[in-house]
Amino acid sequence: MLKLWSRIALFGVLSTQVACAMAPTKPMAPPPPGCHVVMRHRFFRHPMIPMLLPLAEMRSYSLRLSNHQVSTLAVWHNRHMRTAVPLMKLVRKDKDTLHAALLRGAGRGTVRELVKRLDHDHMRLLRLEVAQVRIVHKTLSSAQWRKLVQMYHRMPPMRFMMMHR
DSSP states (O other): OHHHHHHHHHHHHHHHHHHHHSOOOOOOOOOOTTOOOOOGGGGGSOOSSOOHHHHHHHTHHHHTOOHHHHHHHHHHHHHHHHHHHHHHHHHHHHHHHHHHHHHHTOOHHHHHHHHHHHHHHHHHHHHHHHHHHHHHHHHSOHHHHHHHHHHHHHSOHHHHHHHHO
């Protein structure tokens, strides 16, 4: 039994010495120009406009929402999605069109018009998202609102990134 423990101790000492003798790892080299790198800092933050309506609907029991509050949020959500989903598809299509035009070498006027259309559609989408936060704030009581905001801050940002895509 003593031999086994002495072997384990010797292995521990040797492995520690080997680990200390290893050269430190070098930092990663920067990517070559034009290479797209995943921007990890995006994933550690919540989205710009908080998506509180889906969270309020998911947590309606713990927020103790009344039937009237739940139905108000559900009706607004259904109306909102009828407008928002086609608008999100349009924004995605505008981005793809702009991308293709830039790679094609389109003229300045064409690019300007595409950017203008993309900005307009994106602004419409942002207005819908802001309206979503306002309807939730208007529907919930102040105590429910505070509890929802606490839930929002405790929720991991990655979950919101998946909800937003």
